[in-house]
Amino acid sequence: MVDVDRKPGRFVLTGSQQFGLMAGVTQSLAGRVGLTRLLPFSLAEIPAGALGTLDETILRGGYPGLYSGAVEIGDWMASYVATYVERDVRQVLQVRDLALFQKFLRLCAGRSAQLLNLHSLAGETGISHTTARAWMSVLESSDVVYLLPPYHRNFGKRLVKTPKLYFLDTGLACWLLGIRSAQMLALHPCRGALFETLIVGEFLKKRFNLGRPADLFFWRDNSGLEADLLFETQGRLQMVEIKSGQTVTGDYIHAAKKSIHFAAQEALTPWLIHGGEETYERNGVRVTGWRSLPNCSGAL
Secondary structure, three states, X not given: OOOOXXXXXOOOOOOOOXXXXXXXXXXXXXXXXXXXXXXXXXXXXXXOOOOOOHHHHXXXXXXHHHHOOOOOHHXXXXXXXXXXXXXXXXXXXXXXXXXXXXXXXXXXXXXXXXXXXXXXXHHHHOOOHHHHHHHHHXXXXXXXXXXXXXXXXXXOOOEOOOOEEEEOOHHHHHXXXXXXXXXXXXXXXXXXXXXXXXXXXXXXXXXXXXXXXXXXXXXXXXXXXXXXXXXXXXXXXXXXXXXXXXXXXXXXXXXXXXOOHHHHHHEOOOEEEEOOOOOEEEOOXXXXXXXHHXXXXXXX
C-alpha cells in the first residue's frame, strides 16, 4: 500500500494486534512509516465532568472504554486482563501456565514506582530469571508497564543503575492489587506509589502524544539522595518531586530542594507535584496541585 501510494496522512490503528501485524510485515518500512504510541487517557483527555477526586481518578484509570458508557470498573478490568492474558500473551509467549503469568502481573502491580528486581519477581512467582525477563519484555511492548531509566550522568556519585517499574494505567494496577473502592485506596499502603505512577504517566503520555521520545529519567545515589523524575530542558536539568499528600509540609519542600543538590548549577527551580489542589511558589520550589498539572505552561 505504501509503495503504490505515497500520499501521507493514512493511518492503521491497532491495539494488541500489533504483535501479529508487525510480525507479518515481511518488508522493511524504515523511513516510510511513523509509529505513534497512544496510551490510556491523560488527565487532560478525560471527558469534561468525568474527572472525580484524586482517589477516584487513580482507581478508574484512563482506559477509554471506562468513559464511553455505563460499565462497572471491575467487570471491564476483569475482562481486559482475561483477554490480554489468555489471548495476547499466550499468542506471543506461548505461556502454558496462565495462572503463573497472572501472579507475575499482580506482583508487578505491587511494585509500581519501585526499582525493578527481576530476581525477586522470579523467585516469588516461581519462575526462572530468564522467563521473568521475557515476560517483562512483553509487558513493556504491550504498554502495560514502562521502565523508567536512571539518569546517565553520575555527578561523581555512586548511582543506582536499575530502572524503576511503572504501570501505565493506575486503574489496572489498582484492580490487580484488589483495590475495589476509593475508600479502600485512601487507606492502602500503595497509595503513594500509585500517585507517583499517575504523575509519571502524565509526563510520558504528554510526550508520546506530541510524537516525542520519552527522555524521562530518575536519579538516585547509594546514600539516598534522589529525584523522583528529571529531564533535560533549556540545556539544564528539571527535577520533579512527587508527594501524594494533600497538604504541602516543610518536609515536602525540603525534599524538593534537596533533589537539586547533586546537579548544582545545572538544576532549574525544582517542582513539587502533590495530591492537593493548590499551585504556588514557596521557598524556591514550584508547587503544583495534581489537577493543575495538565495546564501548567512548560510543566510537561
